[in-house]
Amino acid sequence: MADQRLEVWCAGKDWCPITTTTTLIGRKWHPVILHRLLENGPLGFNDLKTEVDGISSKVLSDSLEDLEEKGFITRHVVNDKPVRVSYELTDLGESLEVVIFAMRDWGMEHLKPPEPT
Amino acid sequence: MADQRLEVWCAGKDWCPITTTTTLIGRKWHPVILHRLLENGPLGFNDLKTEVDGISSKVLSDSLEDLEEKGFITRHVVNDKPVRVSYELTDLGESLEVVIFAMRDWGMEHLKPPEPT
DNA sequence: CTGTATCCACAACGATACTG
DNA sequence: CAGTATCGTTGTGGATACAG
Numbered sequence: 001m002a003d004q005r006l007e008v009w010c011a012g013k014d015w016c017p018i019t020t021t022t023t024l025i026g027r028k029w030h031p032v033i034l035h036r037l038l039e040n041g042p043l044g045f046n047d048l049k050t051e052v053d054g055i056s057s058k059v060l061s062d063s064l065e066d067l068e069e070k071g072f073i074t075r076h077v078v079n080d081k082p083v084r085v086s087y088e089l090t091d092l093g094e095s096l097e098v099v100i101f102a103m104r105d106w107g108m109e110h111l112k113p114p115e116p117t
Numbered sequence: 118m119a120d121q122r123l124e125v126w127c128a129g130k131d132w133c134p135i136t137t138t139t140t141l142i143g144r145k146w147h148p149v150i151l152h153r154l155l156e157n158g159p160l161g162f163n164d165l166k167t168e169v170d171g172i173s174s175k176v177l178s179d180s181l182e183d184l185e186e187k188g189f190i191t192r193h194v195v196n197d198k199p200v201r202v203s204y205e206l207t208d209l210g211e212s213l214e215v216v217i218f219a220m221r222d223w224g225m226e227h228l229k230p231p232e233p234t
Numbered sequence: 235c236t237g238t239a240t241c242c243a244c245a246a247c248g249a250t251a252c253t254g
Numbered sequence: 255c256a257g258t259a260t261c262g263t264t265g266t267g268g269a270t271a272c273a274g
Contacts, residue, residue, distance in 0.1 A: 015228075016149060016170065016224075017220070017221045017222075017223070017224025017225045017228060018148050018149045018152050018217070018220050018221050018224060019149055019224075020224045020228045021148075021220040021221075021223055021224040021228075022145065022148055022149075022220070026143065026145065027245095027246075027247095028139065028143065028246075028247070029247095031135050031138075031139055032133060032135045032136055032139075035135050044255075044256080045255070045256045045257070046255060046256070049256095053133065056247085056248060056249070056250090057256080057257065057258085058247085058248080058249090058250095058257090058258080058259090059246080059247060059248070060257090061256085061257060061258075062246080062247090079255090082255050082256090083254080083255055083256055083257085084255065084256085085255085085256065085257095092227070095223065095226075095227065096223060098219050098222070098223065099216075099219045099220055099223050100135070102215050102216045102219040103134070103135050103138040103139070103216055104134045104135050104138075105134075105215070106134070106138055106212065106213060106215065106216050107133075107134025107135060107136075107137045107138040108134040109212075110209070110212065111132075111134060111137045111138075144265095144266075144267095145266075145267070146267090161235075161236085162235070162236050162237070163235060163236075166236095172267095172268095173267080173268060173269070173270090174236080174237065174238085175237090175238080175239090175267085175268080175269090175270095176266080176267055176268070177237090178236085178237060178238075179266085179267085196235095199235050199236090200235055200236055200237085200274080201235065201236085202235085202236070202237095
């Protein structure tokens, strides 16, 4: 169960739900990665590297590992030759949709370039 | 206007709304601070220090300064002797409600302690 | 009450190069 | 295609003490 795995993240945080959320997805690229997976379905490593503009291989690799460890995504080897993997959201990852989309919507509403008048 | 001030945060980010959002409120304590102000209205420095469990004076001070600089909160000196200030959300800060509450709700739904059965 | 001043620590990010 | 290996940098946070 997801609840069981996530128990650990609650400890010592005084049960503040905001803090626990930021602890889980508060790293620089996590929300963007999750967003791309939400919008475009399962993606390979290079697909993500293209979608997430500006990220390096190392940081993407690190981030994916962290997200997998926390139970938000799964990694599957789809093909052996050439090697091809697929990163996919778990149910827990999907459940972040409302958070990620809220961030996206806020950004779109407040950060678009000023209209020419 | 808010749009004008926020222009700067868009540049060079390839206009990804998620990235801009995380750039603005992605620091460790920002969402918690904003949440307390959303729920409890204007608060003094020590009120916040109490509400935001575990934060140090320095980090709270730094965070408030950053939030003010970005236009999410205002700081007013309410009383001179003893010194008393009031931190309050701007309209822009209030507009983050949906994001912050989404984080809170997700945290509450997924991180509560397992029920005894 | 509302901070500032130091000083330290370290996770996380970034750049570059290389591998099966 | 999907990473790993280095290695350098730094933003951010944490502890503690002190100040108007």
